[in-house]
Amino acid sequence: MALQLYHARVDQIRNLTHDVREIVLRLTDPAEIHFKAGQFVSFDVPHPTLNRPATRAYSIASPPVQKGRITLLLNLIPGGPGSTYLFGLQEGDATQFKGPAGSFYLKEDGQRDLLFVATGTGIAPFRSMLDHLLESGFSRSATLYWGLRSQKDLYYQKEFEALAAQHRNIRFITTLSRPEPGWTGTTGRVTTLVAERIASVANLSVYLCGNSGMIGEVSSLMTQKGLCPIRKEKWYDDAGGAAPD
Ligand SMILES: Cc1cc2nc3c(=O)[nH]c(=O)nc-3n(C[C@H](O)[C@H](O)[C@H](O)COP(=O)(O)OP(=O)(O)OC[C@H]3O[C@@H](n4cnc5c(N)ncnc54)[C@H](O)[C@@H]3O)c2cc1C
Structure with a gap:
């Protein structure tokens, strides 16, 4: 059509x-x-x-x-x-x-908790999804991990921090892969954050958006931990290029 x-x-x-x-x-x-x-x-x-x-x-x-x-x-x-x-x-x-x-939208996955992982401007669809979930009275847990490079790349931080402060079921972490001195937040690639913090995928639906490197790595990490729905929105291929994570 x-x-x-x-x-x-x-x-x-x-x-x-x-x-x-x-x-x-x-x-x-x-x-x-x-x-x-x-x-x-x-x-x-x-x-x-x-x-x-x-x-x-x-x-x-x-x-x-x-x-x-x-x-x-x-x-x-x-x-x-x-x-x-x-x-x-x-x-x-x-x-x-x-x-x-596009078919990268929230699917009916029963009572599964949600994990959103973004690199760079890959945060865009998750901003829409989170707003929509909260409008619709979402009561499960949703975690948003966002990979950026350094402090000069930060934006929407206050907005997502406010969402997480207002809703106990929403967790939000930005990780910087190349922070300048003075950063007291989470450091490292977003893939590492997923590897360290996600112990089980048994009750999880995963949504990934951004560069192909992150999507490939997080998908295989999740698959090693078990079976869960993984939805991917690959914006561009970064094979051979720098990944914005
Ligand atoms: C479904 C979908 C949704 C998208 N949504 C967005 C969005 O909301 N915001 C957005 O900025 N882009 C988004 N993109 C990427 C966008 O469509 C373009 O690819 C991007 O704007 C570059 O196009 P260009 O013509 O300026 O440069 P091109 O010459 O086509 O691209 C040059 C190179 O830029 C790199 N690149 C592409 N997109 C990005 C990016 N977002 N961040 C860093 N490097 C990039 C790639 O390596 C690409 O090969 C989306 C892509 C898809 C497939």
């Missing part, structure tokens, strides 16, 4: 770090989007060498209850067609995207 085309205007732009930007799009036609927490939208963007636009996907970082405006979280990729287009948008600009798409 063809995806719906949405017209929107850029409502708000916030630079969250040196290379991460949050943009809020207000839908103009149609005025609302109905999606499942975790799904993405896609933009057809100009490409410097292809003689046609390139399609790039971006997960919705806001909850489904918010139908007239969606939040996207963007990593700056210098020279990248998607990144160049989206970072070029100014407040008030018109844009268009298609969607919603």
